Amino acid sequence: MSAAEVLASVDIVALRLNPESKQLQVLLYRRERAPHEGEWALPGVIVNGRTPDNTLAAAADRAMSEKARILPRHLEQVGTEGNAFRDPRGWSMSTYYLALLGPQVEAGSEQLCFVDVASVIGRKQVLPFDHNLLVQLACERLASKAVYTNLPLYLAPERFTVLDALNAVQACLGHPVNNTSLRKRLERMKDEGWIRDTGEKNFPKMGRPQQLFEHTPKAETPFVFDRSLLPERSGT
Amino acid sequence: MSAAEVLASVDIVALRLNPESKQLQVLLYRRERAPHEGEWALPGVIVNGRTPDNTLAAAADRAMSEKARILPRHLEQVGTEGNAFRDPRGWSMSTYYLALLGPQVEAGSEQLCFVDVASVIGRKQVLPFDHNLLVQLACERLASKAVYTNLPLYLAPERFTVLDALNAVQACLGHPVNNTSLRKRLERMKDEGWIRDTGEKNFPKMGRPQQLFEHTPKAETPFVFDRSLLPERSGT
DNA sequence: GAAATAGTGTCTCTGAGACATTATTGG
DNA sequence: CCAATAATGTCTCAGAGACACTATTTC
Structure with missing residues (x-):
């Protein structure tokens, strides 16, 4: 053997x-x-x-x-x-x-x-x-x-803000991501029961408080979005 | 050892x-x-x-x-x-x-x-x-x-028709795919130099002849589309 | 009230998708 | 001419993305 x-x-x-x-x-x-x-x-x-x-x-x-x-x-x-x-x-x-x-x-x-x-x-x-x-x-x-799933959310704090999610996605992708697009993705995930608005707030040093969300995965396999966050099609 | x-x-x-x-x-x-x-x-x-x-x-x-x-x-x-x-x-x-x-x-x-x-x-x-x-x-x-790349084209004949490409994609995905969407994808790949219109035609038993394309991959990694062919978001 | 930051609304753009219309062949 | 099939064009829809505007906090 x-x-x-x-x-x-x-x-x-x-x-x-x-x-x-x-x-x-x-x-x-x-x-x-x-x-x-x-x-x-x-x-x-x-x-x-x-x-x-x-x-x-x-x-x-x-x-x-x-x-x-x-x-x-x-x-x-x-x-x-x-x-x-x-x-x-x-x-x-x-x-x-x-x-x-x-x-x-x-x-x-x-x-x-x-x-x-x-x-x-x-x-x-x-x-x-x-x-x-x-x-x-x-x-x-x-x-x-990270381009088409919620995988970055596993890197965010358990109770996370929109900014936390944005930071996680950007760290994974290595390029900046549109704030509106990410918000809409979070909104969709909330509708599908993958995240929950805790109702609580985070109070930063300055400015308006941030909503705190909670990641509540519904399956082992990640949530899949049907469009990508690819930066742009460069003329290869 | x-x-x-x-x-x-x-x-x-x-x-x-x-x-x-x-x-x-x-x-x-x-x-x-x-x-x-x-x-x-x-x-x-x-x-x-x-x-x-x-x-x-x-x-x-x-x-x-x-x-x-x-x-x-x-x-x-x-x-x-x-x-x-x-x-x-x-x-x-x-x-x-x-x-x-x-x-x-x-x-x-x-x-x-x-x-x-x-x-x-x-x-x-x-x-x-x-x-x-x-x-x-x-x-x-x-x-x-197959949802977001050209991988199915590697299963099509070397000189393929739109129908060949459609059959390949559908076999990979296991569900029907919109003809217009696939055509637009092929059009985009042609613009990017990933496929070539040979100018030749295939003559089936009946009907209008089909354009013959040729797959000319530009890299080892597949061509990536930035939207998916996911069937529909079922309310999981 | 000013500064700072979060959240919302609106508009554009691209590509998926449905479907009607036109084109090109054989019989 | 007609049947069959391919190719093209048009319209809708959803989500990415840009950006203006509003809301809520601290100092």
């Missing part, structure tokens, strides 16, 4: 919105074992018949609970990178997941930290293996889904 | 449009080895450090060329199923790809055949492992992309 096998892991790209900068950040875990012991990398677990997981999804859950100690609001498989070069131990594959966290989530441990996604994708922060690439691909998945 | 490893494979869900019925069909391969020797299953290859592939994508290419002996027009990774139950040999994973073929492609061998996707998804045709599920998930990926 051994001759037919390969090294496999599940890695998590867990994202949150930095409450101050409104930029996307990714959760990193300080590796306890070689290779790359002590370096910051994506949290993940090895999978095989000897680890406790019966499925890949269970392994992803275990990576979140054991390593990250955070229950994500959203978790989906993005893809699998497998090749002969990514791990010094030989041919290996990583099935990587996108996890979305609320902005109030803290690292809360010496083993964990959040770093800006931009610095990871821009290679200013270099991660071991091909983890820079995995972060980039997971963010691309998020961006493409 | 052996204790940390797992059985991994790449499997291909290769689809074509049946030229007569205009229904989606999936390519099957008669298994040469146990388990499930002699049964019809998805074509695939084992991956590990001893097989000749340096990457998963290379393994997918090898599965197409060695087993299916067909060069697909489009090939993309859909996901990875991994668990303790899907293979009698133990914990295993399959990274599965969606491949799109032209309608003129024939099985051309005793080892290969095409069967209707509907009978696979409906479990009238039972495949080994979890291959029924893999076919279903790949078709769902195709359907969701």
Whole structure:
């Protein structure tokens, strides 16, 4: 049996919105074992018949609970990178997941930290293996889904304002989004029972108070809008 | 090294449009080895450090060329199923790809055949492992992309008519599509250089001849439309 | 009351979709 | 000429997007 096998892991790209900068950040875990012991990398677990997981999804859950100690609001498989070069131990594959966290989530441990996604994708922060690439691909998945689903709302506070939602969408897409369009989308989601107006208000330092909404997803699969928020068709 | 490893494979869900019925069909391969020797299953290859592939994508290419002996027009990774139950040999994973073929492609061998996707998804045709599920998930990926991209055109003949394109889109989506909308989409693709009017005509048995177009993709990534062909928002 | 910010209303534009009209073939 | 089918044009509708205007707070 051994001759037919390969090294496999599940890695998590867990994202949150930095409450101050409104930029996307990714959760990193300080590796306890070689290779790359002590370096910051994506949290993940090895999978095989000897680890406790019966499925890949269970392994992803275990990576979140054991390593990250955070229950994500959203978790989906993005893809699998497998090749002969990514791990010094030989041919290996990583099935990587996108996890979305609320902005109030803290690292809360010496083993964990959040770093800006931009610095990871821009290679200013270099991660071991091909983890820079995995972060980039997971963010691309998020961006493409943010165009036509409510996925960004999983990054907003539990009770959110229109501005919170706008910040989340813009962080995912990487470009500014029309305020009116977003309001109409929220209005539609409210009509369909996906968000609720709590009736309460948030009182900023200045200006009119903001309505507080609550995200009440009706299904595992995200809410789908039938038109996109694509920036513009550039004459490619 | 052996204790940390797992059985991994790449499997291909290769689809074509049946030229007569205009229904989606999936390519099957008669298994040469146990388990499930002699049964019809998805074509695939084992991956590990001893097989000749340096990457998963290379393994997918090898599965197409060695087993299916067909060069697909489009090939993309859909996901990875991994668990303790899907293979009698133990914990295993399959990274599965969606491949799109032209309608003129024939099985051309005793080892290969095409069967209707509907009978696979409906479990009238039972495949080994979890291959029924893999076919279903790949078709769902195709359907969701057909809503807002040109992916169905990879299933149409090289020189296609509007009706060919319509049949392809409808087969992917599983519901009827507005003729005017599709025409406008083709018009837009023509303006952007993604399809070309050959100037030639197809002469059916009766009626006005049909313009013949040619698909001339400008990139690996599909053409993206900014509104969907979703059937209607049902009051969920 | 002024500044600041949130929320509403209105208008335009684009593309989906329904449908009528015109065009081009074979019999 | 008629049947059959393709191609074109017209109108409606919904949602993105721009922007003016109104509302509600703090200082």
